[in-house]
Amino acid sequence: MNALGAVRGAIYAAVVDSGRTPTVAELAAQLGMDADLVADAFRALAEAHVIVLRPGTMEIVWAPPFSAVPTPFRSTVGSMSWHAPCAWDAFGIPAALHGDAVIEARCAWSDEWVACGVRAGTAYGDAVIHLLVPAAHFWDDIAHT
Amino acid sequence: MARGALMTIPQAWDLSQRWYGNRLDPEFRRPTVEEARAIFEIVGLTGAFWSL
Numbered sequence: 081m082n083a084l085g086a087v088r089g090a091i092y093a094a095v096v097d098s099g100r101t102p103t104v105a106e107l108a109a110q111l112g113m114d115a116d117l118v119a120d121a122f123r124a125l126a127e128a129h130v131i132v133l134r135p136g137t138m139e140i141v142w143a144p145p146f147s148a149v150p151t152p153f154r155s156t157v158g159s160m161s162w163h164a165p166c167a168w169d170a171f172g173i174p175a176a177l178h179g180d181a182v183i184e185a186r187c188a189w190s191d192e193w194v195a196c197g198v199r200a201g202t203a204y205g206d207a208v209i210h211l212l213v214p215a216a217h218f219w220d221d222i223a224h225t
Numbered sequence: 226m227a228r229g230a231l232m233t234i235p236q237a238w239d240l241s242q243r244w245y246g247n248r249l250d251p252e253f254r255r256p257t258v259e260e261a262r263a264i265f266e267i268v269g270l271t272g273a274f275w276s277l
Contacts, residue, residue, distance in 0.1 A: 081251060092249055130255060145245050168232070171241035176248040196234055203238030212229040215265070215275045 086111055087121035088130060091143050096177070099162050101131075101140035101148040129219055132165075142222075145172025152186035155197075166225075167209040174198045230274040240268045 081089070090111060094102045104122060108115040122138055125131045132142035141149050147163040154163055155173035157180070164170040167185055174181035174197075183197040187207070196205020213225040232240070243264045247253050256264060258277050265275045 085251065088253070089251060096249070128255065145241070145248065168237055168241060169245075171234075171237045172245035172248070175238070175241040175245040178246070198238060203234045205234040207234060209232040209234070209237050210229055211232065211274075214230075214273070215261075215270075216277050 083113065083117060084121050084124055087113075087118055088125055091125075091131060091140060092146075095143050095146045095148060095162070099146075099148070099160070101143055104138050129222075132222055145169035145176055152188070154184045156182045156184075165222075168211075171198070171203065230270070230272070232270065236268050236270065240264065240270070243268065 087107060090107050091101060094100065094106075102110070104115055104118045107113070108118045111118070119138055122131070122133065122140070126133045130143075131140050132144070133139060134141045141147065142165050145164050145168075147153075147165045147169070149163065151163045151165060153165070153167055153170040154161055155170050157174050157177045162173055164173055170183045170185055171181075180198045180200065183195075183205070185194045185196060185207070186192070187194055189210075194205060194207045196203070196207060198204070211225075213220070218225045244256070262277055265271070265277075
């Protein structure tokens with residue numbers, strides 16, 4: 081596995097294990113890599129739309145489908161819960177973890193909490209997901225999307 | 226509500242499994258544009274909104 085793959089793997093391992101994303105310094109120490117190389121990997125992963133950095137920083141806010149910052153979308157798989165950047169990603173969490181999930185999502189229109197999830201491999205829930213930004217423009221401003 | 230597209234929950238789950246099912250694999254790579262187009266079509270996400 082190359083350095084980029086190692087950094088990506090370590091980022092996702094950390095967020096799955098703890099719900100938080102690691103810093104450049106933490107990964108450099110963990111992987112025995114130069115911090116500048118880790119930072120380069122963070123930038124390359126962000127450029128490739130694999131992770132999302134807080135603008136102007138090296139802080140990973142999203143490692144989709146996981147969010148390191150609170151959002152109105154929360155997925156519980158087994159005994160652990162994670163925030164997701166959006167409703168699609170809320171289902172992405174059980175997909176990535178290959179498990180069932182209880183999902184809590186707040187409707188942006190009514191502000192009500194919607195109960196949905198995955199049970200015995202089948203999705204359930206009485207709601208629809210509305211997307212405003214067309215797919216070709218998702219990454220123009222991913223936070224807005 | 227502003228215009229956009231609607232996705233059903235079963236579609237979101239189907240899409241998520243195809244999109245994120247291998248996200249934690251060591252050999253993961255993001256779908257290409259062609260692969261993304263194929264995924265959207267298989268899931269039933271069609272029309273101008275989903276064009277890439």
